[in-house]
Amino acid sequence: MLKIAAVILAPALFWLLYHRWKDRRRPEPVPAIVLAYVAGIGSGWVGLAAYEWTHRLGLTADPHGLAASDVGALLFYCLLVVGPVEELVKFLPFVVIAARLRAFDEEIDGVVYASAVALGFASYENFQYMRFLDGAELAARSIASPLTHAMFASIWGIAYGRARMRGRSLVRACAAGLTLSALLHGLYDFLVLSVSPWLRPAAALIILLIWIWRMRLFRGVQRV
Numbered sequence: 001m002l003k004i005a006a007v008i009l010a011p012a013l014f015w016l017l018y019h020r021w022k023d024r025r026r027p028e029p030v031p032a033i034v035l036a037y038v039a040g041i042g043s044g045w046v047g048l049a050a051y052e053w054t055h056r057l058g059l060t061a062d063p064h065g066l067a068a069s070d071v072g073a074l075l076f077y078c079l080l081v082v083g084p085v086e087e088l089v090k091f092l093p094f095v096v097i098a099a100r101l102r103a104f105d106e107e108i109d110g111v112v113y114a115s116a117v118a119l120g121f122a123s124y125e126n127f128q129y130m131r132f133l134d135g136a137e138l139a140a141r142s143i144a145s146p147l148t149h150a151m152f153a154s155i156w157g158i159a160y161g162r163a164r165m166r167g168r169s170l171v172r173a174c175a176a177g178l179t180l181s182a183l184l185h186g187l188y189d190f191l192v193l194s195v196s197p198w199l200r201p202a203a204a205l206i207i208l209l210i211w212i213w214r215m216r217l218f219r220g221v222q223r224v
Contacts, residue, residue, distance in 0.1 A: 007130060007142040008123045012037065015146050019115050022218045028112055032103045036113045039093035040120020047089040047121065048128070054081055075190050083186030087178055090114070090121050090153050095174070099160060108221045110161025111154045111214065118153035122146040148188065151210040155181035158217060184210070 016037060020027050091114075098104065098113035122145040129141060159177025163170050184206055191203035 007138060008126050011126075011142050011146045012119045012123045015119055015150060016116060019112050019150075023108060023112050023221070025221060026106060028103050028109060032098075032101050033112070033116050035101075036094070036098040036116035037120040037123075039097045040090065040117035040122075041124045042120070043089045043093050043117060044121045044124025044128075046092070047086055047125075050085045050089055054085065071194070074193060078190040078193070079183065079186035081186075082189050083182035083184070084178075086121070086149075087152060087156065087182045087185055090117050090149070091156055091174070091178055093117055094153075094157065095160065099164070104161075104164075106221070107158065107161040107165045108217060110157035110159070110164075111217060112157075114153040114157025114160075115150040118149040119146050122149040125149075148207055151207055151214070152181045152185045152188075154210065154214055154217075155184070 016033060020030075020033065094114050094117045098117060099110075101113075103109070104113065126142050126145055130138065156174060156177030159173040160170065162168070163173030188203050188206050191199045191206070194200065
């Protein structure tokens with residue numbers, strides 16, 4: 001039980017509190033954030049089912065095996081399977097549940113709720129990985145996974161929030177946001193799984209750039 005709390009609940013709680021603090025000017029209700037997080041856990045289960053379908057279609061493979069044998073196949077898998085599947089299953093509970101909450105009344109709420117859903121997804125994902133990882137590797141994943149999932153989800157989250165508050169096309173905004181987040185997510189996974197150690201720092205750079213962009217978004221909210 002302590003292991004589950006340390007690996008799953010503690011990192012998720014930290015980032016949920018962080019986003020609430022960044023949105024402290026007009027913080028979202030705690031029950032709404034918890035609902036989004038729980039919905040994200042459900043999206044993790046849906047994501048696992050989606051991967052099973054891609055396996056039936058012959059699109060799923062062992063990414064670690066691909067990294068050592070076929071770089072092109074790994075890139076294809078990450079960009080056209082991993083990124084789209086994981087971002088789409090996170091987006092669905094966001095748009096069906098979180099985006100319908102009355103508390104969703106400003107652009108930055110798109111980032112807050114998208115991040116909460118993504119943290120739930122990461123929690124479910126980390127729970128699955130507990131069976132295969134241990135020690136420092138498990139600890140590193142428990143910290144990195146919630147952060148990276150929240151970063152990528154923020155892209156389509158703010159796209160939705162801006163379009164909704166400014167009366168623009170939600171379909172176009174979400175399509176653009178999802179496409180960009182899926183591509184960056186897939187590229188990130190490709191760089192992390194690549195056999196070349198020279199490519200891995202670029203994965204960290206992707207997260208750093210999204211982090212800086214998000215900081216600018218929250219600063220804009222706090223100045224209003």
